Amino acid sequence: MNAPLLNTRVPDHPVAEIFPARWSPRAFSEAVMTEDELLLLLEAARWAPSASNVQPWRFAWGLRGDAGFAAIAGALVPFNRAWAEKSSALIVVASRRVRDGSEGVVDNPWHGFDAGTAWGYLAMQAQMSGFHAHAMGGFDHAVAAQALGLPEDHALHAVVAVGKLGDPARLPEALRARETPSLRMPLAALAGRGQFPA
């Protein structure tokens, strides 16, 4: 099960509990994740909306102990590798920068926006399935591209560690202190009626 919703994360409006309950831990338990459990998360991502239904998101994944996991872990910056190596699965999120139009291959300006939506769906399904997903921008793109056979017209976005909550006491001290769900800016600082907040 996921950690109970901490009372430090109280929404200003009564959203479904899963939104504030989702968070990104670094203490993972080295639990085994099955291929079916992993595919369930990617299936959720597959149902994300995208511009013209192009579905530009692409994923490369590995399960703890397999060659794909090792290849993805090898691309992480040392700070991330130190904790993410204990996760159950690593997923690289990419997207195809172009799409096949009626006049041939054209740019798809929304590929990154759509890949972000898909990662959000994946993270929410992970939460609903009793896992946690933690995205990372800290990885070497060239190493990941080479190791995973990234096609030329794709862009890399993030690596996602998925796993079950582990014991925070096993984290390095600096990370242990940060192992708690973060807060959010007030909604009024993010959204304005009729104009953007200053």
Ligand SMILES: Cc1cc2nc3c(=O)[nH]c(=O)nc-3n(C[C@H](O)[C@H](O)[C@H](O)COP(=O)(O)O)c2cc1C
């Ligand atoms: C695109 C992206 C890149 C991130 N990169 C890293 C990273 O390299 N290392 C890390 O520890 N966390 C990383 N994070 C996690 C964020 O710091 C975290 O999601 C944010 O602080 C909000 O916390 P929460 O997910 O627990 O709500 C990243 C998150 C996203 C969405």
